[in-house]
Amino acid sequence: MLNGDRQCYLKAARQIDIPVLFLNGEWDEYTSAEDARVFxxxxxxxxxxxxQATGHFLDMEHKAACRDSRQALMKFLKPEQHASRIRYQQGQTHHAFAV
Structure with missing residues (x-):
């Protein structure tokens, strides 16, 4: 993933100001966990x-990976509600999901 213009990608990443979830398969050969952690x-x-126990195509590889991908995504998109917790700043209404 970072074989291209690395500094350009990282500069663009610093401009992202919404919540982003990076999800990787444990055995992903295309986008490594290390690459995602750089971002x-x-x-x-x-x-x-x-x-765990999946590659690049997460939810398409087997039923457990599909279930685990869905759970991770839903936890990110619908975090537990806490009465005293402010989830987002006013005007911030979008999430981003990167696979």
Missing amino acids: EQHVAKSSFGTI
Whole structure:
């Protein structure tokens, strides 16, 4: 993933100001977990997850990977509600999901 113009990608990543979830398969040969973690360091509101025993195509590889991918995505998109917690700043209504 980072074989191209690395500095250009990282500069663009620093401009992202919405929550981003990076999900990788444990055995992903196309986009490694290490590559995603590099982006995670440059995207301020990011989180990272790994789907065990799967490759690049996450939810298409087997039923457990599909279930785990869905659970991770839903947890990201619908975090637990806490009465005293402000989830987002006013005007911030979008999430981003990177696979």
